[in-house]
Amino acid sequence: MSRDIKKLRNIGIVAHIDAGKTTLTERMLFYAHFVHRVGSVDEGTTVTDYDPEEQERGITINAATVTFPWKEIVINLIDTPGHVDFTAEVERSLRVLDGAIVVFSAREGVEAQSETVWHQADKYRVPRLAFINKMDREGADFFRTLQEIRERLGANPVALTLPVGAGPAHFNDPFRGVIDLVTMKMLTFTPESNGSEIIVSEIPHEECDRAAEWRARLLDELSLHDDELTEKLLADEPVEEELLHRVIRRATIQYRIVPVFCGSALQGIGVQPVMDGVWRYLPSPQDLPPVEGEDPEHPGKKIYRKPDPKEPFSGLVFKIQVDRHGELYYVRIYSGQLKANSRVLNPGKGKKENVPQLWRVQADRREQIPMAEAGDIVGIVGLRYSVTGDTLCDPKHPILFEPITFPETVISMAIEPESSADRKKLTEVLELMKKQDPTFDARELEETGQTIVSGMGELHLEVLRHRLEREFRLNVRVYPPRVSYRETVEKPVEVTGVCHRNIGGQNLFAEVQIRMERWEQKGQPILVTAECGDALPPPYLKAVLQVLQEKSQGTGLLGFPLTQLKITVLGGKTHETDSNEVAFQIAAADAFEKALREAGSLILEPIMRLEVITPEEYLGDFVADLQRRRGNIEQTFQRGNMRVIEALVPMANLFGYSSAMRTLSQGRASYSMEPHSYAPAPAEVLQGMI
Ligand SMILES: Nc1nc2c(ncn2[C@@H]2O[C@H](COP(=O)(O)OP(=O)(O)OP(=O)(O)O)[C@@H](O)[C@H]2O)c(=O)[nH]1
Ligand SMILES: [Mg+2]
Numbered sequence: 001m002s003r004d005i006k007k008l009r010n011i012g013i014v015a016h017i018d019a020g021k022t023t024l025t026e027r028m029l030f031y032a033h034f035v036h037r038v039g040s041v042d043e044g045t046t047v048t049d050y051d052p053e054e055q056e057r058g059i060t061i062n063a064a065t066v067t068f069p070w071k072e073i074v075i076n077l078i079d080t081p082g083h084v085d086f087t088a089e090v091e092r093s094l095r096v097l098d099g100a101i102v103v104f105s106a107r108e109g110v111e112a113q114s115e116t117v118w119h120q121a122d123k124y125r126v127p128r129l130a131f132i133n134k135m136d137r138e139g140a141d142f143f144r145t146l147q148e149i150r151e152r153l154g155a156n157p158v159a160l161t162l163p164v165g166a167g168p169a170h171f172n173d174p175f176r177g178v179i180d181l182v183t184m185k186m187l188t189f190t191p192e193s194n195g196s197e198i199i200v201s202e203i204p205h206e207e208c209d210r211a212a213e214w215r216a217r218l219l220d221e222l223s224l225h226d227d228e229l230t231e232k233l234l235a236d237e238p239v240e241e242e243l244l245h246r247v248i249r250r251a252t253i254q255y256r257i258v259p260v261f262c263g264s265a266l267q268g269i270g271v272q273p274v275m276d277g278v279w280r281y282l283p284s285p286q287d288l289p290p291v292e293g294e295d296p297e298h299p300g301k302k303i304y305r306k307p308d309p310k311e312p313f314s315g316l317v318f319k320i321q322v323d324r325h326g327e328l329y330y331v332r333i334y335s336g337q338l339k340a341n342s343r344v345l346n347p348g349k350g351k352k353e354n355v356p357q358l359w360r361v362q363a364d365r366r367e368q369i370p371m372a373e374a375g376d377i378v379g380i381v382g383l384r385y386s387v388t389g390d391t392l393c394d395p396k397h398p399i400l401f402e403p404i405t406f407p408e409t410v411i412s413m414a415i416e417p418e419s420s421a422d423r424k425k426l427t428e429v430l431e432l433m434k435k436q437d438p439t440f441d442a443r444e445l446e447e448t449g450q451t452i453v454s455g456m457g458e459l460h461l462e463v464l465r466h467r468l469e470r471e472f473r474l475n476v477r478v479y480p481p482r483v484s485y486r487e488t489v490e491k492p493v494e495v496t497g498v499c500h501r502n503i504g505g506q507n508l509f510a511e512v513q514i515r516m517e518r519w520e521q522k523g524q525p526i527l528v529t530a531e532c533g534d535a536l537p538p539p540y541l542k543a544v545l546q547v548l549q550e551k552s553q554g555t556g557l558l559g560f561p562l563t564q565l566k567i568t569v570l571g572g573k574t575h576e577t578d579s580n581e582v583a584f585q586i587a588a589a590d591a592f593e594k595a596l597r598e599a600g601s602l603i604l605e606p607i608m609r610l611e612v613i614t615p616e617e618y619l620g621d622f623v624a625d626l627q628r629r630r631g632n633i634e635q636t637f638q639r640g641n642m643r644v645i646e647a648l649v650p651m652a653n654l655f656g657y658s659s660a661m662r663t664l665s666q667g668r669a670s671y672s673m674e675p676h677s678y679a680p681a682p683a684e685v686l687q688g689m690i
Pocket of ligand 1: 015016017018019020021022023024041042058059060061080081082083133134135136137263264265266267
């Protein structure tokens with residue numbers, strides 16, 4: 001089944017936890033006639049939260065893909081999780097999607113994780129729409145949320161629908177419909193039809209002034225992006241809807257504006273206008289510039305692929321789903337065609353891969369397809385060497401895309417199989433889980449026979465443990481979680497690594513000089529680079545860089561994974577007859593070990609960015625409590641009738657914070673946290689370790 005690429009929309013739904021992403025997805029599926037009754041998150045009956053773990057907890061854990069038609073288009077949609085422990089799902093989705101709907105709760109406004117996903121979408125240059133949801137809740141405020149989008153996110157939000165009323169049905173002026181500022185009509189959604197029937201009527205008298213004011217703002221803003229519109233407005237001529245749609249579309253795709261809609265996904269109010277927004281304003285794969293990659297044979301040389309089925313095939317593996325039945329590799333196709341039973345190249349690994357089967361994935365169901373084209377997202381069964389972030393391409397036309405970066409783990413815990421017979425199986429299953437989840441790590445400790453698993457938070461590790469039991473029938477003993485420490489070097493050093501040896505009668509000579517130092521750069525824990533001009537011939541330099549790269553992925557002097565580390569190759573010496581690549585590998589390893597020893601080590605602990613939302617009366621208690629936890633309060637501010645505290649706090653002092661927080665506020669406060677950075681651990685921590 002090939003599709004018209006102009007009519008395809010690859011989009012993600014992203015937001016803070018509980019904003020209503022899954023509820024919105026379910027509504028869209030209902031209006032698109034993909035499902036015939038509306039499932040509910042609270043009853044565990046939605047299409048996209050199909051995992052038992054998700055249904056029991058009422059939250060999304062895995063990003064789920066669904067494909068459905070809407071008017072003239074086909075939407076490939078990924079519903080992502082909001083909980084920060086599963087941020088990898090958001091990161092990789094945004095990496096391969098062409099557009100996004102960012103959902104906000106009209107009551108809570110722009111929450112901590114909304115900021116994070118917003119910046120992730122900025123990083124991958126994803127055009128987006130905003131949906132201000134939960135207009136039916138007490139305390140919902142569309143205009144305040146709009147203002148927060150402008151101020152906290154530095155975005156340019158442009159309201160396309162306005163709410164009529166706010167709050168639940170028993171209120172005086174409850175939320176009951178939206179005003180479409182493009183058509184200047186009021187839309188109501190009949191409850192008997194579950195919101196699928198839309199009644200279009202004139203704007204009620206009492207709303208006219210406000211609608212006129214916001215229409216004027218909309219036209220003002222749009223005229224900044226289009227001359228034809230400006231002329232029409234100056235000449236006082238009528239403006240057709242089609243012109244407005246065109247201008248909004250162009251400005252959205254160029255990241256100049258963010259169209260904003262409002263509604264209630266739960267009550268089925270205001271959802272179809274967002275779906276129309278996806279159709280009208282978000283890009284098809286063809287509307288985007290060619291994707292950039294590197295020529296694997298000439299590192300540094302940029303090459304491009306147009307989103308065209310006639311170009312050579314290229315794609316990116318962005319997710320691997322593992323279950324008892326095997327592994328499914330999700331691939332975004334950027335150019336060309338991919339057929340079942342074909343062969344492709346994984347240029348990063350230098351391996352050819354067979355593609356035996358292609359699947360279209362619908363949440364937990366799959367359908368086999370013979371072929372897929374540029375712009376599409378498909379599942380492959382049967383790859384052997386590829387991992388998340390790898391490029392696949394036409395073997396005759398190699399291209400290498402930039403891999404996906406994921407955050408480092410922050411907590412660890414020791415686990416052991418209940419019976420020693422399960423040890424081998426546990427190791428195998430953990431390997432599978434690592435493959436599936438790039439923010440999960442497992443290392444065996446030789447001294448104790450325990451396995452240390454690391455992840456993004458307590459919930460992340462708990463969910464993984466449940467999977468071991470439920471899916472793989474492995475019972476494990478679990479030790480209390482602790483912080484994932486890292487290490488870097490204390491002071492910068494310059495050393496020379498040498499290889500002056502005779503191996504099997506052959507003399508080997510190499511010398512390489514390196515600098516090792518601590519460096520901090522967000523998103524790039526380790527940098528290995530060269531500043532040595534032509535002191536070393538390229539094959540030798542390549543061998544040196546490779547060894548340094550590998551070693552720096554390992555652990556430091558104290559046995560913790562290395563981070564915040566920069567290694568620079570400064571120079572070296574070769575010998576006319578005795579130098580070769582092996583000699584340089586040995587010299588590089590020698591330089592690395594020497595440098596680590598001389599530079600001393602510094603233990604780093606993970607620091608979390610914490611946001612607490614509390615009623616005013618508990619503010620003082622929260623601040624004092626956070627200070628006791630070695631927290632640094634960055635700011636506090638008002639949101640509606642609540643106070644928000646933003647603080648940086650060591651993860652080590654945040655275990656069990658949710659129950660402490662409930663006690664402090666009698667259950668009235670809420671919080672969220674996400675990894676922020678790694679900072680030197682205080683002396684006590686070091687003492688405790690030695
Ligand atoms: N009143 C009201 N409640 C809503 C609305 N949308 C969602 N909810 C409720 O909010 C809760 C969270 O909804 P979800 O759809 O699971 O939110 P989510 O963004 O998918 O959450 P995560 O996937 O866990 O990040 C559920 O209890 C929903 O019933 C809405 O428009 N109005
Ligand atoms: Mg969800």
